[in-house]
Amino acid sequence: MSGHRSRAAWRVVSTGVLSVVLATTALADGRTRAAATKEHPLTAFLQAAEKSRAALAGVQDYTAMFIKMEVVRGKKFPHSMAMKFRSKPFSVYLYFTDKHKGRRVLYVEGQNGGKLLAKDGGLGAIVGTIALLPDSRKAMEEGRYPITKIGVANMLDAVIEQWKQELNSPHVTTKVIDGSKLKPKDRRLPTIECTVLESEHAKPEKGVEFFRTRLYLDKKTNLPVRVEQYGFPKRSGRKPPLLAEYTYWDLKTNVGLKDIDFSRANPRYDLR
Numbered sequence: 001m002s003g004h005r006s007r008a009a010w011r012v013v014s015t016g017v018l019s020v021v022l023a024t025t026a027l028a029d030g031r032t033r034a035a036a037t038k039e040h041p042l043t044a045f046l047q048a049a050e051k052s053r054a055a056l057a058g059v060q061d062y063t064a065m066f067i068k069m070e071v072v073r074g075k076k077f078p079h080s081m082a083m084k085f086r087s088k089p090f091s092v093y094l095y096f097t098d099k100h101k102g103r104r105v106l107y108v109e110g111q112n113g114g115k116l117l118a119k120d121g122g123l124g125a126i127v128g129t130i131a132l133l134p135d136s137r138k139a140m141e142e143g144r145y146p147i148t149k150i151g152v153a154n155m156l157d158a159v160i161e162q163w164k165q166e167l168n169s170p171h172v173t174t175k176v177i178d179g180s181k182l183k184p185k186d187r188r189l190p191t192i193e194c195t196v197l198e199s200e201h202a203k204p205e206k207g208v209e210f211f212r213t214r215l216y217l218d219k220k221t222n223l224p225v226r227v228e229q230y231g232f233p234k235r236s237g238r239k240p241p242l243l244a245e246y247t248y249w250d251l252k253t254n255v256g257l258k259d260i261d262f263s264r265a266n267p268r269y270d271l272r
Contacts (some may be wrong), residue, residue: 077142091262171202
């Protein structure tokens with residue numbers, strides 16, 4: 001082959017190779033741009049959660065049957081409580097209806113020296129009313145969080161904060177379960193029709209505490225009524241352990257609770 005033909009052939013080959021390289025680069029750049037503009041799976045969930053948070057803005061107080069289960073130091077602690085709550089000042093009254101039946105707990109921000117007041121029912125009442133710091137070991141021996149973190153708003157805020165942190169994770173999948181019905185064991189409590197937002201992680205990673213999270217939003221009110229938190233299964237294919245579950249049954253908002261509803265002087269509480 002002559003030098004002229006060789007140079008011509010080389011120009012054809014080199015031009016072809018360059019075209020392939022440019023096309024591949026353009027495709028890669030396009031994929032990068034697409035990936036950069038694609039929404040994270042949790043973005044829509046955060047938007048839905050923020051709308052629920054906005055629905056809570058007008059809630060000044062409420063009553064509910066608060067039923068929870070938490071795993072603390074490897075042991076399950078289920079509790080059932082009739083609850084009164086007021087947002088300002090942050091005020092909580094709990095009356096236990098389970099194994100601690102008759103126990104009363106009262107906490108009001110800025111009162112009682114910043115401590116919660118508690119008194120057991122039955123024979124335990126002999127001890128009388130005790131005052132405890134909310135985050136003390138005694139106050140939290142059967143719970144993951146102090147009483148200052150109780151309530152539907154705090155429950156929702158915790159999930160929102162969790163999902164914001166998990167926006168850095170590329171291993172999250174999400175699922176919406178519409179029309180799910182929460183049916184209580186106690187038939188005196190109403191069934192709640194919900195939309196469930198479920199997030200799940202493919203594998204453990206830094207900054208991710210839970211394998212699966214479920215947020216239940218009441219379809220009628222858009223208020224959060226349940227959160228379920230699951231740990232990572234110890235082995236592939238095993239059921240994930242339920243680490244925490246919080247449900248607010250029969251949630252009645254803006255019922256007009258008064259100061260006496262959160263006062264140790266209330267004669268029905270016997271907390272003097």
